[in-house]
Amino acid sequence: MNNTTLQKLKQMKFYGMHDALRSAIETGKMDGYTTDQFISHLVESEWGDRHNRKIERTIKNARFKYKSQMESLIFSEKRSLDRDRVHRLTAFDFINKSENVLITGSTGVGKSYLASAIGHQACIEGYRVLYFNTNKILAKLKMAKADGSYLKELAKIERHQLVIFDDFGLQMLDKQNRMALLEIIEDRHEKGAAIFTSQLPVNEWYEIIGEKTVADAIMDRLVHNAHRIELTGESMRRKRTEKAIEI
Numbered sequence: 651m652n653n654t655t656l657q658k659l660k661q662m663k664f665y666g667m668h669d670a671l672r673s674a675i676e677t678g679k680m681d682g683y684t685t686d687q688f689i690s691h692l693v694e695s696e697w698g699d700r701h702n703r704k705i706e707r708t709i710k711n712a713r714f715k716y717k718s719q720m721e722s723l724i725f726s727e728k729r730s731l732d733r734d735r736v737h738r739l740t741a742f743d744f745i746n747k748s749e750n751v752l753i754t755g756s757t758g759v760g761k762s763y764l765a766s767a768i769g770h771q772a773c774i775e776g777y778r779v780l781y782f783n784t785n786k787i788l789a790k791l792k793m794a795k796a797d798g799s800y801l802k803e804l805a806k807i808e809r810h811q812l813v814i815f816d817d818f819g820l821q822m823l824d825k826q827n828r829m830a831l832l833e834i835i836e837d838r839h840e841k842g843a844a845i846f847t848s849q850l851p852v853n854e855w856y857e858i859i860g861e862k863t864v865a866d867a868i869m870d871r872l873v874h875n876a877h878r879i880e881l882t883g884e885s886m887r888r889k890r891t892e893k894a895i896e897i
Contacts, residue, residue, distance in 0.1 A: 666699025667692045705774055712779040715816065718767040729759065729883040736764070739877060740771050745812050745843040750872055753847045755881030761847040762816050764879070768845065769814050778810045784818045784846075788827040795826065808837045818848040819858040828864050839871045852878065 652675055659668040670692050674680045683691060720740060725733040744751060751768070753761045769779045794800040807813055813834075823831065838844060850858065852873065859865040 664696055666696035669699070670695035708773040708776075708778065709770060712769060712773055712781050714766045714769060714781045715783070716763050716766040718763045718770060720767050720771050723764065723767055724760075726883070729881055731760075731764070731879070731881060735879070736768070739768060742772060742775060742777065744877055745772065745777055747875075748838070748840045748843055750843060750876040751845040751879065752852055752872070752876050753845065753879045753881065754851055755849070757849055759881040759883055761849075761881060764881070765814050765816060765845045765847050769812060772812050777812055779812045779814070780807065780810045781814045782816065784815045785820055787815070788823070788830055791830045792826050804833060804837060807834055808842065810842065812843045812845065813838070814845045814847075816847050818846045819850040819855060821858075823859050825861070828859055828861055828868075831859070832864055832868050835868050835871045844872075846872065851880075 652671075656668055656672055659665075659671065674683075674688075674691075680688065720736075723731070723736065725731050725736070739751065743749075751765075753765055755761050766781065769781060772779050791800060791803055794803045835844075848855070855872075856862075856865045856869060859868055
């Protein structure tokens with residue numbers, strides 16, 4: 651009978667219950683529970699399994715470039731990375747309030763890693779997150795204009811509570827990219843949060859966007875109530891490479 655029950659649980663995709671029941675049978679712990687306790691144990695196991703699988707799907711769908719986690723961040727005054735400030739961000743009031751986070755600093759200081767770590771933690775907390783390389787998503791939207799899927803792509807971005815735009819400002823925006831970025835920012839204004847990373851200081855973003863009127867419209871929405879983190883110090887990639895060579 652136990653084997654039949656296990657098979658049915660698996661067929662119904664109750665994997666948490668299946669594993670909990672199988673473990674209880676194999677270890678002989680079934681007699682240690684009252685009926686109520688055992689039912690509670692099975693339900694908790696199923697809930698935990700579904701919750702973990704949901705987190706895994708959310709992280710996979712976010713398509714992070716880096717597999718970074720909060721526990722791996724290196725906080726130091728030399729990097730201008732304050733532990734308390736980052737931990738306040740991961741209370742995720744900025745997502746609930748549809749605010750932005752702007753992370754700037756020279757190449758290799760850990761901007762993308764930090765943004766991905768915040769995004770990863772947001773997934774764990776149940777938020778829908780998307781990660782993009784800025785140039786790639788703007789190029790994709792330009793192609794979407796040509797094949798008629800542009801509005802569908804914009805709607806996909808809009809559905810997510812947090813969107814990460816990595817490496818903003820590596821090249822000047824042309825008219826199409828400028829207008830696409832404006833539409834994204836306009837759609838998300840007071841309805842969704844964003845994290846931008848860039849090698850350039852925020853005050854130089856106007857020049858990258860171009861077209862003063864559009865730049866003013868984008869920057870006004872981006873900077874208003876934004877949380878700014880300006881990372882400093884040596885390149886973390888260079889330090890890791892030097893450490894590996896020493897070893």
